[in-house]
Amino acid sequence: VLDALGRTPPTARVLTAATPARALIAVGPDAPAERVAALRAAGATVLSLPGDRARVDVTALLAALHAREVRAVLVEGGAEVHAAFLERDLVDRVAIFLAPRLLGGRAAPGVVGGAGRPLAEAVRLGPLAVRPLGEDLLVEADVVRGAAAPEAGRGDPAVASTTTAG
Helix, strand or coil: CECCCCCCCCCCHHHHCCCHHHCEEEECCCCCHHHHHHHHHCCCEEEECCEECCEECHHHHHHHHHHCCCCCCCCCCCHHHHHHHHHCCCCCEEEEEECCCCCCCCCCCCCCCCCCCCHHHCCEECCCEEEEECCEEEEEEEEECHHHCCCCCCCCHHHHHCCCCC
């Protein structure tokens, strides 16, 4: 669990439903000591990591996980969590679920937060694999890096997929 301020309650299901020590909670330097102590008392494994502005440094997180012999990570989170990993080029594959619902509004968050990037610097995805899951669609693709990335707007399906909310 990526929880910069240690807000996960000690009674959270992630701690009470199974073996608490298997719940790894990454907190940042601004996490109050009493919250960290409560999580540890509940049996959680707490990693205190560097960060700023109430965020955990995701590069430090992956280094800590690697030291624990974790070699693959599923990142499931909100727009700012996605942006943190994408901004540091730490994403190899993307899975986006599309539901047959349209939401919106000026304040509606997108799939990726952060400062954004110009179209020429967009994260490229491909090739796409699309499959239905009930009413939803699952779109999966690898992140395309380097010279293999097609030019923007020239039949590149990734251009459209990066603007779709999941």
